[in-house]
Amino acid sequence: MTELRTLKVALLGCGNVGAQVARILIDDADALAARTGARLELTGIAVRTIDAPRDVELPRELFTTDADTLVKDADLVIELMGGIEPARSLILAAIQNGACVVTGNKALLAQDGPTLYEAADKAGVQLSYEAAVAGAIPILRPIRDSLSGDRITRVLGIVNGTTNFILDQMDTTGAQFSDALAEAQRLGYAEADPTADVGGLDAAAKAAILASLSFHTRFDLENVHCEGITGVTAADIAAAKDAGFVIKLLAIAEKLTAADGSEGVSVRVHPTLLPREHPLAAVHGAFNAVFVEAENAGELMFYGQGAGGTPTASAVLGDLVSAARRIVLGGPAQTETTIGKVPALPIDAVNTSYYIGLDVADQPGVLAKIAQLFAEHGVSIEIMRQTIHRDADSNVESAELRIVTHRATEAALAATVQAVKGLDVINSVTSVLRVEGV
Ligand code: NAP
Numbered sequence: 001m002t003e004l005r006t007l008k009v010a011l012l013g014c015g016n017v018g019a020q021v022a023r024i025l026i027d028d029a030d031a032l033a034a035r036t037g038a039r040l041e042l043t044g045i046a047v048r049t050i051d052a053p054r055d056v057e058l059p060r061e062l063f064t065t066d067a068d069t070l071v072k073d074a075d076l077v078i079e080l081m082g083g084i085e086p087a088r089s090l091i092l093a094a095i096q097n098g099a100c101v102v103t104g105n106k107a108l109l110a111q112d113g114p115t116l117y118e119a120a121d122k123a124g125v126q127l128s129y130e131a132a133v134a135g136a137i138p139i140l141r142p143i144r145d146s147l148s149g150d151r152i153t154r155v156l157g158i159v160n161g162t163t164n165f166i167l168d169q170m171d172t173t174g175a176q177f178s179d180a181l182a183e184a185q186r187l188g189y190a191e192a193d194p195t196a197d198v199g200g201l202d203a204a205a206k207a208a209i210l211a212s213l214s215f216h217t218r219f220d221l222e223n224v225h226c227e228g229i230t231g232v233t234a235a236d237i238a239a240a241k242d243a244g245f246v247i248k249l250l251a252i253a254e255k256l257t258a259a260d261g262s263e264g265v266s267v268r269v270h271p272t273l274l275p276r277e278h279p280l281a282a283v284h285g286a287f288n289a290v291f292v293e294a295e296n297a298g299e300l301m302f303y304g305q306g307a308g309g310t311p312t313a314s315a316v317l318g319d320l321v322s323a324a325r326r327i328v329l330g331g332p333a334q335t336e337t338t339i340g341k342v343p344a345l346p347i348d349a350v351n352t353s354y355y356i357g358l359d360v361a362d363q364p365g366v367l368a369k370i371a372q373l374f375a376e377h378g379v380s381i382e383i384m385r386q387t388i389h390r391d392a393d394s395n396v397e398s399a400e401l402r403i404v405t406h407r408a409t410e411a412a413l414a415a416t417v418q419a420v421k422g423l424d425v426i427n428s429v430t431s432v433l434r435v436e437g438v
Contacts, residue, residue, distance in 0.1 A: 007038045007324050010074035010099075011045045012067055012090055013081035017104060017131070018045065019056040020313035021078060026058070036321050037328040044070040046081075055309065072097060076323060078316060079103040088112060095119045095127070100323040100333070102316055104131030110205030110221045117218070117335065126326055126333040128319035133206045134159050134288040136311030137304040138318065143213045143292065144336055151295040152214040154254040156436060159206040161286030161306045162197035163229050163249040165189045167271075168284050170237045171246055177232060189286050200228035200269045203251045210290070211253035211267040216340030219253075219267050223344035227270040236431045239357055239402055243385065245273040246281045250436065256345060264345035271433055273355050278437040347410050353382065353438050354405045354413050357430035358420065362388055362397040366425045370401065373423065377416040379408040382438075398427060404435060 009025065011018055025032065025042045033039045045058065046067035064070055067090055071077055077094035079101060081087050087108055092115075094101050101120070103109070109116070109132055120127035130140045134157065143152065158164050162184055169180035181198065184190035196202045204226040211219045229249050240247050250272040257263050274281045279301045283289040288306025293299055305311035326333065360366050367384065374381055383404040390397050405413070413432070420426055 004033055005038045005328070006041050007036075007075040007327060008043045008073060009040050009076045009078065009320070010043055010070045010094075012071070012077065012079045012087070014045045014047050014054060014058070014063070015080065015082075016055070016309040017312045017316065018078075018080040019054050019058070020309040021080065021316050022058050022062070023056040024313055024317055032317070032321060036324040038324055040076070040320065040324060043074060046070050068093065071099070074099050075327060076320060077101045078320060079105060080316070081105075082107070084108055084111060088116070091116055091127075092119055095123045095125055098123060098125060100126040100128070100327065102128045102131075102319040102323060104129065104312060104316060106132035106202070106205040106209060110208045113209070113212070113220065114218050120333065121335050124333055126323045127335075128323055129209070130319050131312045131315040133209050134290055134302070135161075135304070135306040135308065136314050137288055137290065137302050137306065138315070139290045139302045140209070140213055141318075142300075142302065143210070144334075147292070147294055147297060150297050152292060153295060154293040155210050155214050155252070155290060156280060157203075157206065157210060157251040157290040158248055158280055158283050158288050159210075159251045159290065159306065160197055160203040160249060161288055162190045162194065163200075163203070164283060164288070165286040166198070167229060167232065167237070167247055167249065170232070170234060171241065174234055174238065176234045177230065198228050198230050200226045200249065203249060203269045207251035207253060207267050207269050210251060211265055213336055214253055214292075215255060215265045215342055216337045217265065217342050218338055219265070219344055223267050225266075225268040225270070225347040229271050232271050233431070236357070236433065239400075239431070240273050240355065240433075243355070243383065243402055243404065244276055245355070245435070246276050247271050247433065248274055248280060248283070250274075250280070252436070255342065256349060256351065258349070264343045264349065266345045266347070266350050268347060268350070273433050273435040274437045280437070350410050351407050353407055353435035355431070355433045355435050356403045356405070356417065356420075357432075358401040358403070359427040359430055360399050360401050361425045361427065362399045363425060366399070367401075369423060369425060370403075370420065373419055374403075374405070374416055377412055377419060379412050379416045380406040382406050400430070404438075
């Protein structure tokens with residue numbers, strides 16, 4: 001039997017994900033060698049504190065605080081430190097040394113992906129990052145490889161488990177945002193500082209990556225319109241539920257064609273109403289899912305655990321085996337194509353349906369006034385529902401109006417809402433949310 005060659009693997013970071021990657025590399029060494037055609041030798045693990053407690057017991061001699069030296073001698077580098085620096089410099093150094101790199105660092109890819117992709121292209125090495133979007137779910141490779149003979153038209157993703165957990169709690173228990181967030185923190189689904197999750201930034205980084213691969217054009221964070229879930233109230237959730245919808249934080253990338261025939265891509269993250277029968281409405285708790293629409297394949301749904309050390313390690317190992325196999329077999333590195341060159345569109349160009357909640361005076365003719373104003377702005381109403389409330393103290397009656405529109409542009413909708421606010425019968429506009437999947 002011929003001796004298998006050995007490929008040196010450097011691991012940067014041994015936290016939630018890194019520790020599980022190290023465990024699998026050691027425990028499953030024979031199986032990984034059989035699949036790869038080379039032995040994957042873990043030569044070292046770079047950390048900040050050598051004796052910090054770890055989730056997995058690992059040989060102490062593997063640990064080092066000298067990441068620069070570790071990277072120099074590796075065929076494959078796995079970056080699981082997170083953050084921008086020193087992760088960025090170490091990845092660039094690894095690429096320049098001719099190593100293939102696997103990373104799960106969505107923040108770095110969204111901020112400075114093009115520099116890394118270009119360096120990898122130039123050096124002819126593979127840069128893989130399946131773990132950066134939706135944890136364990138194989139989504140980037142299916143988009144890049146399996147659908148490479150098709151044309152993707154739209155991607156809708158629940159790509160942040162924390163916000164899905166919070167919205168799901170609000171939907172199932174009627175909780176306010178702050179209580180659902182506290183519960184997510186208690187159960188370990190949300191960080192002590194949840195800003196990146198609830199503000200939508202984490203999902204925006206993933207939206208940029210999904211859009212880039214789906215539309216063969218490099219998009220970064222600046223191209224993503226981002227709204228988080230901090231403004232979603234228990235009343236919004238209840239009203240949506242009543243109207244047959246569920247509210248999800250969606251990362252959306254879709255190709256749009258303007259009236260003049262020119263094409264562009266809208267990349268956005270915002271709370272979205274989905275009909276309760278939509279496949280993404282059934283994604284509960286901290287799970288993730290990505291719904292892809294392609295011209296020939298039609299609708300596809302990818303579902304699974306979007307975070308966690310062991311699930312995410314599965315995605316990292318998949319990338320590692322694939323990169324190692326390429327080193328063994330030779331041939332060009334597999335890089336994403338950038339032939340699309342479609343411009344990123346501003347949010348104003350988006351054409352979608354809207355849900356609008358209005359607190360109005362309970363007077364005759366109010367509905368007609370509002371309907372006329374919508375019509376004057378070219379926004380057509382699909383559903384209009386009214387509920388009457390009586391204030392127990394003042395005995396004054398008011399009405400809550402819930403409107404779902406047909407597709408309209410953001411600009412037309414914004415002008416309509418502005419005009420509605422000026423009507424004397426309007427007490428307040430309680431919510432304006434976008435609707436997908438109708
Ligand atoms: P983590 O638990 O915070 O672990 C980070 C590790 O990196 C620690 O071992 C830390 O060393 C080491 N490290 C940090 N800065 C370092 C430095 N300057 N020099 C040397 N070592 C350094 O992170 P994680 O949750 O495993 O996440 C790792 C990456 O995977 C991130 O990019 C994250 O976005 C991505 N990701 C994570 C998940 C998930 O579920 N956790 C899912 C998808 C993607 P010490 O242990 O000594 O402090």
